[in-house]
């Protein structure tokens with residue numbers, strides 16, 4: 001079978017991976033599976049390419065999954081552990097409100113990629129690494145940059161609901177709160193603005209921005225920093241009461257399936273959907289970054305790749321501190 005992805009040029013392959021020859025901070029490396037599973041990138045890409053073509057919603061779902069994994073206890077596939085259900089047992093990360101509506105599409109895609117990898121290199125490649133690769137594919141297949149993914153993460157031995165609270169940003173977080181949540185992961189304002197650009201693809205449920213449409217901070221008026229036409233359009237999908245809990249709207253009103261820098265132009269035009277998105281343009285600390293990335297797609301791509309590399313390195317587990325699961329939703 002042919003390689004499903006256009007082969008990246010040498011420069012694209014190394015884009016954003018600074019100091020390749022310098023020792024890696026977290027012991028991750030590009031050729032971690034060089035001897036044990038050299039084709040891992042391609043095996044995963046075979047699955048993701050087909051999957052994202054048949055189910056475009058799976059792409060953003062996987063990208064978001066990676067974010068929710070890395071921000072809670074590091075990039076260790078802790079998010080993938082399935083809830084035990086009513087049969088008692090400890091509550092896992094997915095039992096928490098923040099993770100409740102993560103789409104099944106995302107989890108399925110990772111399981112499918114994992115199964116394909118297991119059939120070629122059994123017991124070798126962690127679910128955490130497969131999630132990192134699949135997230136990269138989601139970006140590239142939507143028209144975003146290709147970047148090399150460092151590997152060597154181990155999977156967690158636990159997934160604890162209690163670790164979620166306070167670790168993830170919220171739709172109504174202020175810039176102060178966003179900066180604090182990111183700083184706790186070793187990420188700065190530049191990372192916050194670049195990674196928020198992931199909202200150039202994907203969808204949001206009404207509950208995350210309903211207040212902005214009808215009752216902004218108790219004023220009973222819409223958020224003055226949302227374009228009146230967008231307020232009107234979003235109200236169609238999201239009535240104040242009696243709407244469907246399942247209804248979603250695209251984050252990016254102009255190119256919802258295209259991984260581009262339109263997100264930042266939208267923020268400048270008051271077309272941000274979440275309060276946390278729009279706030280990046282309203283705050284003096286992050287506004288210059290929004291302008292910078294909005295002006296230049298190549299610059300956004302470089303910044304995004306560099307920040308994904310940093311996010312993908314959060315608290316990586318090595319050696320006996322972790323496991324390599326066979327099925328990503330279950331511990332060994």
Ligand code: HEM
Nearest residue numbers: 060061063064067169170171195198202203204205208276
């Ligand atoms: C900066 C703080 C962030 C906040 C407050 C935030 C919040 C949200 C919210 C509320 C949703 C909608 C979920 C739903 O209704 O189903 C969402 C979706 C999404 N987020 Fe974020 N997010 C943030 C950062 C990130 C980062 C760092 C990434 C990845 C690099 C990311 C990728 C995504 C994607 C791709 C979706 C769409 C998911 C889908 O369509 O299934 N977000 N985010």
Ligand SMILES: [Ca+2]
Nearest residue numbers: 069072074078
């Ligand atoms: Ca995790």
Ligand SMILES: [Ca+2]
Nearest residue numbers: 200252255258
């Ligand atoms: Ca877009």
